[in-house]
Amino acid sequence: MKSRISIQLPSPFAQIPRHPILYPDPSPIHPLPTLSSTSTTPKTPRISIFAKREDQGSPLASAGNKYRKLEYIVPDILSQRPKYHYHESHPTTQPLPGPATILVTEGALQSNHTVQVAALARKLGLKALVLLNRDTGGGYKTSSAPGFFAKLGNVQINKLLGAEIRMYNAEDPEATDAQPVLDELVKSGQRPYWIPGGASLHSLGGLGYARAAFEIAVQESECQLGGSGHFDFIFVACGSGSTVAGLISGFKLLERVQMSSSSSSGESSWPQRSRNIIGILNSPTKPREYHEERVLRFARCAGELIGLLDVEKEITVDDVHLDDRFVGEEYGVIDEETRRSLSMTAEMEGIVLDPVYTAKVAAGMMYRVQSEEMGRYAQTNGLKEVNVLFIHTGGQAALSAYFDRVM
Incomplete structure (x- = not known):
C-alpha cells in the first residue's frame, strides 16, 4: 500500500485550525505527455507539463479549489x-x-x-x-x-x-x-x-492555497522532475484572487523555512530559484492592475497569519504575475480560443476542463510554453528542461449549461 504523504507546516501555520474536507492524500499530480511533446519545439527547451487535479481533491459534490479554502x-x-x-x-x-x-x-x-x-x-x-x-x-x-x-x-x-x-x-x-x-x-x-x-474576501480565504504550496513541494519529489527539480512555472486561474495569493504566500514561507534549514545544517544558502506563479485572469471587467492590488493584499493577509515576519517586505508587487491576454469577451463567455483549448485538452489528454476558468488557463499556459519566454528562462538559468504545473481547479459541472457553445 502506498504510504500516506505527510505535509509538515511550520508554526504558527500548523496551529491554525483546519477541518478536513479534502481526501487524506493530496490531490494527484500527473504528467501530460502529449501536451508536453507538442510544446517542445526546436526553438524551446524540453517542456514537461503536469496537472494538479484539484477537481479530484474531495469526495463532496463538484470537487474543486473552493473546498481547500473552506477547510480553514x-x-x-x-x-x-x-x-x-x-x-x-x-x-x-x-x-x-x-x-x-x-x-x-x-x-x-x-x-x-x-x-x-x-x-x-x-x-x-x-x-x-x-x-x-x-x-x-x-x-x-x-x-x-x-x-x-x-x-x-x-x-x-x-x-x-x-x-x-x-x-x-x-x-x-x-x-x-x-x-x-x-x-x-x-x-x-x-x-x-x-x-x-x-x-477570497474572507479573512481566512488564502490559507488553503498557502498550505497547497507545501503540498506541491512534497509532491515534486514524487514527480521525478528533471531540470531544476521543481516546478519552474505554476499556472492557475485568477478570479476572486485568493488561490493565486495563497500560493504566493505559501511558497514565500516555504522558501524561508528551506533557507533556514539549509543555514542551520551548515550547507550553502538554498539553491533553488523561486517558482513562477502565473495567474491567468478570466474576466475583462476590471483592469489587471486592480487584480494585482487585490492579490497582493490577499497574499499579505495570508502571509501574516501563517508566520511571515514582515509581509510588506517579503511579499511585493513583483511577486504578483497576472496575465490578462486570455480573458475573452466577457466573464463566462466561451470565445473561439477557449473552445479550442477545451477541445485540445480533451482530445490530447482525455481531460475535461471547465468553460469559465481552466480552459482559459490552459490557453494561456500553452501560448506561453510555446513562446520564446521558455527559451530565455532556460538559457538564463542553465536549464535543458522546464517544468510546468497546471492547476485544474474544477468546474466541469457547468459544461451542460453551455451545451450550445462547446460543440
Missing part, C-alpha cells in the same frame, strides 16, 4: 461565537450567539463556489442559501437558450443539494449587498454565516 473557514463556522461571518460591506456585524445554522454565499449563475458551499453545508448538517446573479458576466445574456442556462449545470446541482436559490438581476439591490438577506434570516431565528464569492 469551517472551524469558525462551527465555533460557539464565529468571528468572520460578517458581510464585507458591513464589517461591524456582531458575533453570532452560537454556531451558524445556515451558510449564505453568492456567485454568478453557474458559480462553482456556490455548489461547494452548498455541499459543505449539507455535510455539516446546515442549511444553504445561494444568491445567484444572472448578469455577472455574459453567460446568461449570450446563451441561445437562457432559460436552460438558468436551470442546468451548477444551478441544477445546487437544487439537488437542497440549497435555497435566489436569482437576481444587476439592478436588484440584493445583487450588490446581501446584508438585507442576512438581516431577514436573523429575524426569522437563523444564525447566518456569510461566505463571500470565491471565499
Whole structure:
C-alpha cells in the first residue's frame, strides 16, 4: 500500500485550525505527455507539463479549489461565537450567539463556489442559501437558450443539494449587498454565516492555497522532475484572487523555512530559484492592475497569519504575475480560443476542463510554453528542461449549461 504523504507546516501555520474536507492524500499530480511533446519545439527547451487535479481533491459534490479554502473557514463556522461571518460591506456585524445554522454565499449563475458551499453545508448538517446573479458576466445574456442556462449545470446541482436559490438581476439591490438577506434570516431565528464569492474576501480565504504550496513541494519529489527539480512555472486561474495569493504566500514561507534549514545544517544558502506563479485572469471587467492590488493584499493577509515576519517586505508587487491576454469577451463567455483549448485538452489528454476558468488557463499556459519566454528562462538559468504545473481547479459541472457553445 502506498504510504500516506505527510505535509509538515511550520508554526504558527500548523496551529491554525483546519477541518478536513479534502481526501487524506493530496490531490494527484500527473504528467501530460502529449501536451508536453507538442510544446517542445526546436526553438524551446524540453517542456514537461503536469496537472494538479484539484477537481479530484474531495469526495463532496463538484470537487474543486473552493473546498481547500473552506477547510480553514469551517472551524469558525462551527465555533460557539464565529468571528468572520460578517458581510464585507458591513464589517461591524456582531458575533453570532452560537454556531451558524445556515451558510449564505453568492456567485454568478453557474458559480462553482456556490455548489461547494452548498455541499459543505449539507455535510455539516446546515442549511444553504445561494444568491445567484444572472448578469455577472455574459453567460446568461449570450446563451441561445437562457432559460436552460438558468436551470442546468451548477444551478441544477445546487437544487439537488437542497440549497435555497435566489436569482437576481444587476439592478436588484440584493445583487450588490446581501446584508438585507442576512438581516431577514436573523429575524426569522437563523444564525447566518456569510461566505463571500470565491471565499477570497474572507479573512481566512488564502490559507488553503498557502498550505497547497507545501503540498506541491512534497509532491515534486514524487514527480521525478528533471531540470531544476521543481516546478519552474505554476499556472492557475485568477478570479476572486485568493488561490493565486495563497500560493504566493505559501511558497514565500516555504522558501524561508528551506533557507533556514539549509543555514542551520551548515550547507550553502538554498539553491533553488523561486517558482513562477502565473495567474491567468478570466474576466475583462476590471483592469489587471486592480487584480494585482487585490492579490497582493490577499497574499499579505495570508502571509501574516501563517508566520511571515514582515509581509510588506517579503511579499511585493513583483511577486504578483497576472496575465490578462486570455480573458475573452466577457466573464463566462466561451470565445473561439477557449473552445479550442477545451477541445485540445480533451482530445490530447482525455481531460475535461471547465468553460469559465481552466480552459482559459490552459490557453494561456500553452501560448506561453510555446513562446520564446521558455527559451530565455532556460538559457538564463542553465536549464535543458522546464517544468510546468497546471492547476485544474474544477468546474466541469457547468459544461451542460453551455451545451450550445462547446460543440
